[in-house]
Amino acid sequence: xxxxxxxxxxxxxxxxxxxxxxxxxxxxxxxxxxxxxxxxxxxxxxxxxxxxxxxxxxxxxxxxxxxxxxxxxxxxxxxxxxxxxxxxxxxxxxxxxxxxxxxxxxxxxxxxxxxxxxxxxxxxxxxxxxxxxxxxxxxxxxxxxxxxxxxxxxxxxxxxxxxxxxxxxxxxxxxxxxxxxxxxxxx
Amino acid sequence: xxxxxxxxxxxxxxxxxxxxxxxxxxxxxxxxxxxxxxxxxxxxxxxxxxxxxxxxxxxxxxxxxxxxxxxxxxxxxxxxxxxxxxxxxxxxxxxxxxxxxx
Amino acid sequence: xxxxxxxxxxxxxxxxxxxxxxxxxxxxxxxxxxxxxxxxxxxxxxxxxxxxxxxxxxxxxxxxxxxxxxxxxxxxxxxxxxxxxxxxxxxxxxxxxxxxxxxxxxxxxxxxxxxxxxxxxxxxxxxxxxxxxxxxxxxxxxxxxxxxxxxxxxxxxxxxxxxxxxxxxxxxxxxxxxxxxxxxxxxxxxxxxxxxxxxxxxxxxxxxxxxxxxxxxxxxxxxxxxxxxxxxxxxxxxxxxxxxxxxxxxxxxxxxxxxxxxxxxxxxxxxxxxxxxxxxxxxxxxxxxxxxxxxxxxxxxxxxxxxxxxxxxxxxxxxxxxxxxxxxxxxxxxxxxxxxxxxxxxxxxxxxxxxxxxxxxxxxxxxxxxxxxxxxxxxxxxxxxxxxxxxxxxxxx
Numbered sequence: 148x149x150x151x152x153x154x155x156x157x158x159x160x161x162x163x164x165x166x167x168x169x170x171x172x173x174x175x176x177x178x179x180x181x182x183x184x185x186x187x188x189x190x191x192x193x194x195x196x197x198x199x200x201x202x203x204x205x206x207x208x209x210x211x212x213x214x215x216x217x218x219x220x221x222x223x224x225x226x227x228x229x230x231x232x233x234x235x236x237x238x239x240x241x242x243x244x245x246x247x248x249x250x251x252x253x254x255x256x257x258x259x260x261x262x263x264x265x266x267x268x269x270x271x272x273x274x275x276x277x278x279x280x281x282x283x284x285x286x287x288x289x290x291x292x293x294x295x296x297x298x299x300x301x302x303x304x305x306x307x308x309x310x311x312x313x314x315x316x317x318x319x320x321x322x323x324x325x326x327x328x329x330x331x332x333x334x
Numbered sequence: 335x336x337x338x339x340x341x342x343x344x345x346x347x348x349x350x351x352x353x354x355x356x357x358x359x360x361x362x363x364x365x366x367x368x369x370x371x372x373x374x375x376x377x378x379x380x381x382x383x384x385x386x387x388x389x390x391x392x393x394x395x396x397x398x399x400x401x402x403x404x405x406x407x408x409x410x411x412x413x414x415x416x417x418x419x420x421x422x423x424x425x426x427x428x429x430x431x432x433x434x435x436x
Numbered sequence: 437x438x439x440x441x442x443x444x445x446x447x448x449x450x451x452x453x454x455x456x457x458x459x460x461x462x463x464x465x466x467x468x469x470x471x472x473x474x475x476x477x478x479x480x481x482x483x484x485x486x487x488x489x490x491x492x493x494x495x496x497x498x499x500x501x502x503x504x505x506x507x508x509x510x511x512x513x514x515x516x517x518x519x520x521x522x523x524x525x526x527x528x529x530x531x532x533x534x535x536x537x538x539x540x541x542x543x544x545x546x547x548x549x550x551x552x553x554x555x556x557x558x559x560x561x562x563x564x565x566x567x568x569x570x571x572x573x574x575x576x577x578x579x580x581x582x583x584x585x586x587x588x589x590x591x592x593x594x595x596x597x598x599x600x601x602x603x604x605x606x607x608x609x610x611x612x613x614x615x616x617x618x619x620x621x622x623x624x625x626x627x628x629x630x631x632x633x634x635x636x637x638x639x640x641x642x643x644x645x646x647x648x649x650x651x652x653x654x655x656x657x658x659x660x661x662x663x664x665x666x667x668x669x670x671x672x673x674x675x676x677x678x679x680x681x682x683x684x685x686x687x688x689x690x691x692x693x694x695x696x697x698x699x700x701x702x703x704x705x706x707x708x709x710x711x712x713x714x715x716x717x718x719x720x721x722x723x724x725x726x727x728x729x730x731x732x733x734x735x736x737x738x739x740x741x742x743x744x745x746x747x748x749x750x751x752x753x754x755x756x757x758x759x760x761x762x763x764x765x766x767x768x769x770x771x772x773x774x775x776x777x778x779x780x781x782x783x784x785x786x787x788x789x790x791x792x793x794x795x796x797x798x799x800x801x802x803x804x805x806x807x808x809x810x811x812x813x814x815x816x817x818x819x820x821x822x823x824x825x826x827x828x829x830x831x832x833x
Contacts, residue, residue, distance in 0.1 A: 157336045161344045168348050168371050172355035184367050191374045198385040203398055205559035210402050213566030215409040221592045222363050222413045226420045240358040247354035254346035259339050277337035279386040290392045300396050307403040314407030318414035
């Protein structure tokens, strides 16, 4: 990979995304973890821009950072006594870490062409293309049309809106004072 | 351009980080954050495959948009659950919520 | 600009990078310099609204009052009390200024002058707005102060809630122009959208007033209850940054309204003389900003539950219905996908205006009916007690 502006930007954004992600799972203070989550999500939005999907990048910032991450931070602020827990990981964390690392190594061995270069046949998938066709100029317009096209994604689109509605009502019911929360006795 | 597999490696890394967080963190809110990381890793994959394999057909972007919707719904319900558990048990530690275990 | 840099032997990528960097400094610097004059202007207006003179000591007409204030604020001690979350505390004011400056990247000053003509411009505006919310939350949490934390909670409730009617209002110009690029929206306004969709303008103005945390919606820094809320612990230049961010955000809201609904740089000869377009935009923006200041200085602060009720029970339903009706009407009028001149735009604008007037009348009638019932209810209760009507009215909310 030669060092073009694009590849440098890619490396920076990847570092932000992965570094932010690592800090999210290792930071003790959950409020900070929420901020690192935002950083990581911002990195992903940058990757979307690099992948010529600016609309998704915008939605990523509006929905993920502007709504989901802020909600999570609100939850952190509502449960204040737990921002400084004595142990942030459970007892099996070493095993879990090994599992995650193993999973990552397995994935990378399939994805990257490294094993092919080492002479192992029939293992790596062929994901080496680096000059895809150009994206059509009106891809955002096309995405908008596809989402409400009966032959394309209209049904999933409607189902998604019903899902959002159901989630909203469910969330309101769950935390409504004196309603669902009081049943179930003294648990 | 940057080869496709590099994007996939970043996504795999983010997914593994999220996986570790889900498995190892004790705080339910931290687990939720890790799930968001995993969903984002999936989105990177969807968009990267769209860009490199089928830039004309927009199914990858449409799928990513649906993942956004699902993530928003999941965060809303998940946080509502965590808050209501916290109200009753003064705890958001996932191991403490084990009523259904025995 | 890019061509010039390429002529002196730079590669294309690098030339674009340098040109963009200079653009960033010009746009950002303009925004910040404008603040010096704008704050003086706002204080003068505020003085007039309150039957005072306003700043008049430093320089002619008090013009360099803001400069004096800036120097004063720079010289003040930067207090960092114990127990604050240092990084979060220090990052918050910077983020709040950056969030506002970023908006100016997509402001089309004239047919040719724009930071970047993003094809997702309107979405970008919303995305950048999210950073302002984060800044308030960071300030509230990092200060380690109960009042500041309360302000942070309110920020989540208020800013996130009012983003919903704002999106609903923003979708209308996007729908009418068929583009999310701010430049394209201005180009398409052969007749200003304010004449076609006045109701949308109203929704947008109300929600952007709430987004900037001003006027009747300044609950984030309510002096009487939260002793200035999220910036309670900030002093010196850090407070100054919050102040600048708030001012600039409010002015930007005026400029955005001008772009989306008042035709942006449009005006006589603006196509040929870019400076005129810039001037028109500034005058329109200042006018909207003046209206916002007027509202701010006139209306008393609302209560937090009223604020949220007003949003979820009034603005959001009205915004949804407005969007649906406008979309339907726009679809039903023939020829709306090919509007290239004022003559083309005339009929659709008139039809939309009629529909909007009808909607405003219906909403007004519904509100009047609601008010009548509410008053009747209170009257009925007054009849049974000795209390004055006002006491019951405030108890009934």
